[in-house]
Amino acid sequence: MTNEFRLMPPVASDFAARVDVFYWFMVLMSVFWVVAIGAVVAYFAIRYRRRYRTQRPDEIHGSNRLEAAWTVVPFVLAMMMFFWAAHLFFDYAQAPADAMEILVTGKQWMWRLQHPDGTREINTLHIPVGQPVKLTMTSEDVIHSFYIPAFRVKADVLPGRYTRTWFTPTKTGSFHLFCAEYCGTEHSRMGGFVHVLTPREYDEWLQTASTAGGGAAVARLSPADAGERLFTRLGCVTCHGGAAGALGPSLVGLFGRERELADGTMILADEDYIRQSILYPQRHIAKGYQPVMPSFEGQVNETQLMQLVAYIKSIGSQKIGMD
Ligand code: CUA
Numbered sequence: 001m002t003n004e005f006r007l008m009p010p011v012a013s014d015f016a017a018r019v020d021v022f023y024w025f026m027v028l029m030s031v032f033w034v035v036a037i038g039a040v041v042a043y044f045a046i047r048y049r050r051r052y053r054t055q056r057p058d059e060i061h062g063s064n065r066l067e068a069a070w071t072v073v074p075f076v077l078a079m080m081m082f083f084w085a086a087h088l089f090f091d092y093a094q095a096p097a098d099a100m101e102i103l104v105t106g107k108q109w110m111w112r113l114q115h116p117d118g119t120r121e122i123n124t125l126h127i128p129v130g131q132p133v134k135l136t137m138t139s140e141d142v143i144h145s146f147y148i149p150a151f152r153v154k155a156d157v158l159p160g161r162y163t164r165t166w167f168t169p170t171k172t173g174s175f176h177l178f179c180a181e182y183c184g185t186e187h188s189r190m191g192g193f194v195h196v197l198t199p200r201e202y203d204e205w206l207q208t209a210s211t212a213g214g215g216a217a218v219a220r221l222s223p224a225d226a227g228e229r230l231f232t233r234l235g236c237v238t239c240h241g242g243a244a245g246a247l248g249p250s251l252v253g254l255f256g257r258e259r260e261l262a263d264g265t266m267i268l269a270d271e272d273y274i275r276q277s278i279l280y281p282q283r284h285i286a287k288g289y290q291p292v293m294p295s296f297e298g299q300v301n302e303t304q305l306m307q308l309v310a311y312i313k314s315i316g317s318q319k320i321g322m323d
Contacts, residue, residue, distance in 0.1 A: 106183075271309050
C-alpha cells in the first residue's frame with residue numbers, strides 16, 4: 001500500500017526469498033565478470049601498448065590450457081544456474097495436495113476470483129497466511145498474466161485452457177496484484193491487492209463477505225455445488241447420470257485418471273480434458289460410446305466451465321497421481 005521507493009518488492013511468500021537469492025546470485029555473477037574482464041582489458045591495454053613506432057608484437061600461437069579454462073569455467077557456472085533455476089521451477093510448477101484452490105478468470109479488464117466456499121471477489125484476493133494457495137486460471141478473452149511481485153509469482157492466463165500457479169504467503173499485509181501482459185486500453189488498471197490475513201481474520205472475512213451485499217446465498221454456493229446445479233440444468237445428467245445403457249459414460253471417479261478413447265489411446269482426465277469435452281465433445285470420444293454429445297460452446301462461460309469442472313472433480317473420488 002505504500003508508495004515509498006524500494007529496490008525490491010516485499011518478500012511475502014516462500015518463493016520470494018528463494019527467488020531473490022537466485023536473482024542476486026545471477027546479478028553478482030554478472031557484475032563480477034563485467035568488472036573482472038573490464039579490469040583485465042584495461043590493464044592489458046596499458047601494459048602491452050605500443051611504445052614506439054616500429055614496435056611489433058610477438059606472434060601468439062594459442063594456449064590449450066587457456067582455452068580449456070574459458071570453456072570449462074563458464075560451462076560449470078551456466079550449468080549451476082540451470083539446475084538451480086530448474087529446481088526452483090519444479091517446485092513452482094507443483095502445488096501441494098493440501099493447497100486451497102482459488103479459481104481465477106481474467107477479463108478485459110478485471111480479475112474475478114472465487115474461493116472454495118463460493119465467495120467471490122473482483123481485483124482483490126483475501127487469503128490466510130501460511131496456507132498454500134493454488135490458482136487455477138483462465139481468460140474470457142485475450143491473454144493476461146497474473147502477477148504478485150511480493151510473492152515472486154507470475155503466470156500467463158490464457159483463453160481456451162487452464163494455467164496454474166501456487167504460493168504460500170508468509171507475511172500478513174496488502175500486496176500489489178497486477179496484470180503483466182499487455183491486454184488492451186486499460187491493461188495498466190487491471191489489478192488490485194492481495195490481502196494476507198491471519199487465519200482467524202480470514203474466517204471472519206469470509207463470514208462478512210457472505211453477508212455483505214445482496215444475493216449472498218447464491219454467491220456462497222461452492223463452485224462444485226454450482227457446477228452440480230448446472231450439470232442438471234444443462235441436461236448433462238441425462239446422459240452422464242450413470243444409468244445403465246445411457247448415451248454417455250458416468251463421470252463418477254473420472255477425474256485424475258487415465259481414460260481409454262475410441263481409437264485406443266489413453267488420455268488423462270484433468271481439468272483441460274473436461275473443459276474440452278464440454279466445448280468440443282467430438283475431439284475425444286470415450287471408448288464404447290457414440291459421438292453424439294452436442295457442443296456447449298457459447299452456452300457456458302468460463303466461470304460456469306470452472307464450476308462444471310469443480311463438480312466433476314468433486315465426484316472424482318480418490319485422485320490418483322499428479323496434481
Ligand atoms: Cu490483462 Cu493486461
